[in-house]
Amino acid sequence: MKTSSPNNQSDKDLKQTDMHSKRNSGTYFVGLLIVICTNLTAQPGFTIYTDLGENNVSGGLFIKSATMGHIKSGKNRLETGFEINLKNNNHVLFSGYTINASRFFLIKSHPIELQGFCTWAYNSQLLRETNLGALLNMKRSRFEMKIGTNFRTYAFRNQVIMDYGIDKSSVRIHENFNIMYLFVYYFKKADDHWNIGLTVTNIDRFTINQETNPSLSLRGSYSPGPQVSLYAESWYKTAGATNLAINHFGFYLRTGIIWNFN
């Protein structure tokens, strides 16, 4: 473990100040975007959900909760949210943050959504994972497809770099591009007040798995009114599926609410 001299300490303070100012700039930027996008025609909304489940590395039951907020204005949509660990064996409370911006347009009268996003996942006390990417979303009455690509970076946290004396050149790893996909088939049309959907995907709000590690999900939703939708999902995760030596990896249940203020 490295020790800190007074000079190193002041360097550290400077770095921390720099980090804080970067964070403040980020918050200011996000706030500014929200203000810009908010006008009289803007449609805000939020999503809250909770996951309960288990996987091969969770050491028993895990409980997570996430809150997402969005604003839609004309053809643009901005969404941001965070995830917290309520019960897990990794001793991390704040486990994810995401921001995405979308633009809606028509191709041959079919609505298409183009989304750019950045996600930070903190599922370890030592590491953080960053994903930058873009998704194309096509939605028909019974079928939804998202396809896109992301670039993943694993990096050690600043304190860990100092504690373990990690060399600057080995602090992070950038992976090659990954293909993201989501295919949903809905049993009823999208405008119905209840629906059931089957999904195959490698993406979730804060977790993007390798394209070779798909998950299956069954989703049921019910809209008691035009602005509110309640939903429940069961997710099954596999390992090794595309190499034909398959193993169970995990299972979780999600319940949530989507509220749009039109």
Add this chain to the structure above:
Amino acid sequence: MELQLKNRLLHLTAISIVFASCEKIQDIPGSEHSVNQRFSQSMEWNETHPYHEILVQTDDYSLLFMGDSHVGTTNNLMKFFNIAKSANSSAVVMAGDLTTGDRTGYSMLDRCLPQRDSLLSFLTVGNHDLWEKYGWEEFFTRFGPSCYLFMVKSPVATDLYICLDSGSGTTGTDQLEWLKSILQNLRPEFRRCVIFTHNNFFRFRHTETVNPPVEELTVLIELFTRHNVDMLITGHDHKRDAVLFGITTYIVMEPVKDGTDNAGYLELRVKNGDIKYSFENFD
């Protein structure tokens, strides 16, 4: 009316596919033996077969590592064993996908393996070795466990080598607990620690091969860092790579498989505590 009928037929088809898939899960190759079952059998085997401790005369020894021989044919594999013998390697380590999954491959590999008094070999499974229903039985009966330890003891210090089973894409709950326990309790007694398994961790190129899910990678990288694991040696991707991330070097070996342009292996040399590796190709 026609539209409703069409929709009902679509739903019926979707429901049938789901239920048919559930019934067929048992028919998916490799689904008969979960990694937990293989781990359990391996531990039973380990209880009656103590871990190997290789004694070396000086603090300068080498091990040869290989993976992905996909036997089949054995030209490169035989070259590999001959090189190991002539280089006076302390042992060879074989990191999975040793067969194509065809039953004849296991017996062919068995015949090729050097006698233990001439050259020690340490094997583990890859996804190909588990493909068919009989894959794990064939492997386990002939070659023993897929998860174990061995040690190399020089006059100065002892180094720890840990073999993990990642053939079905995950370490599984039980093996992970075992690994945690080994790293917490045993690791401090050893100078160097090298882990070998089949599946590579990172995707440095775009590939169709499977890696452990990202949730698992995070946990394993954290464990390796906390417990000062020097090196992870893997195969699977058939393209060499080596990167130092944190304090651990993550290595992907080239395949030994006959007919591949980049066929090769890895030499690991430990000299006076320094650990060095080199990728070697067949002529």
